[in-house]
Amino acid sequence: MVRINPEKCRACGVCLDYCPLEAISLVPSGPAADVFSETTVVREPSGGSPGKEFREVTAGEQGGVVLFLTAGPLPDTSRQLRSRVAYIDPSLCVQCWVCLRQRVCSFGAIEATFPEDFYHLFQHVISDPVETTAETGVPGRGTEEAKTNDVSGRYRRGEVGVAIDMGRPGLGCRLRDVEKVAMAVAAAGLVLEGPEHTPLAKLMADLKTGRIQEASRDLRVLSVIIEGKCSEGKLPAVLTALRRVETEIETVFTLGLVSRVEADGTAPLLAILERLGFPRPLRGKVNVGLGRPPAAET
Numbered sequence: 001m002v003r004i005n006p007e008k009c010r011a012c013g014v015c016l017d018y019c020p021l022e023a024i025s026l027v028p029s030g031p032a033a034d035v036f037s038e039t040t041v042v043r044e045p046s047g048g049s050p051g052k053e054f055r056e057v058t059a060g061e062q063g064g065v066v067l068f069l070t071a072g073p074l075p076d077t078s079r080q081l082r083s084r085v086a087y088i089d090p091s092l093c094v095q096c097w098v099c100l101r102q103r104v105c106s107f108g109a110i111e112a113t114f115p116e117d118f119y120h121l122f123q124h125v126i127s128d129p130v131e132t133t134a135e136t137g138v139p140g141r142g143t144e145e146a147k148t149n150d151v152s153g154r155y156r157r158g159e160v161g162v163a164i165d166m167g168r169p170g171l172g173c174r175l176r177d178v179e180k181v182a183m184a185v186a187a188a189g190l191v192l193e194g195p196e197h198t199p200l201a202k203l204m205a206d207l208k209t210g211r212i213q214e215a216s217r218d219l220r221v222l223s224v225i226i227e228g229k230c231s232e233g234k235l236p237a238v239l240t241a242l243r244r245v246e247t248e249i250e251t252v253f254t255l256g257l258v259s260r261v262e263a264d265g266t267a268p269l270l271a272i273l274e275r276l277g278f279p280r281p282l283r284g285k286v287n288v289g290l291g292r293p294p295a296a297e298t
Ligand code: SF4
Pocket: 004, 008, 009, 010, 011, 012, 013, 014, 015, 016, 085, 086, 104, 105, 106, 107, 108, 109, 110
């Protein structure tokens, strides 16, 4: 878990710009007297009357805004500023560790603690692109998805691999929305992948229905992939279910499909998409072996 040490934070606000989920904010940190000391000095303010009496307010031990000059009582804004501290909202933070990894705090106030349970460990590993998922051995979001089908052979002729890529930096997604989508496509005939292929399976209470363990539903992650496969015959039902459920969630997803190409270069998948009124995909990928022998054709 990442947290901000209020004893070290100087409320400079630099870290706020680095968080892709806007989970960090400056919040009141307590009585102003705890934070600042005030002295009265005589200064010549720029553009002000020479010799006017000013109060100089400097940060105390606990940090805050370094200096205020004011001729009278401190204005409300300075009262707010002088007692602020950075805070990470745990309901918004996805534990991506961007703020920590990039060493954005010059005062060392951003600190890591060990995740409190399996669910928070999952949240961190899936949201931090430099972490590797132990079960699959794949960095990033822990899965090769359908992209290596030429060497893995997960999807055979007549089958379609489906990867629903939930959430994005700047938006993230809650696992309860992931569950809604997973349950909708599973009910329509998508067979969800197991933990040997995809990290999300570790959170499933029921892999057949796509139900996710209750304790993890409120967690937010940067992005996670729902993976599965179905026959070409069931694909229309799966895509229709996706169209229906997309209006019920508070995030975005992208859809990836993989199928084998026929010897004559045609792809039956494209004809199915056309019949359903999906625009022809503008972007595609063809892998060429990744140094491993091609999967046997069956
Ligand atoms: S945590 Fe560090 S970077 Fe963020 S506001 Fe506090 S002092 Fe500034």
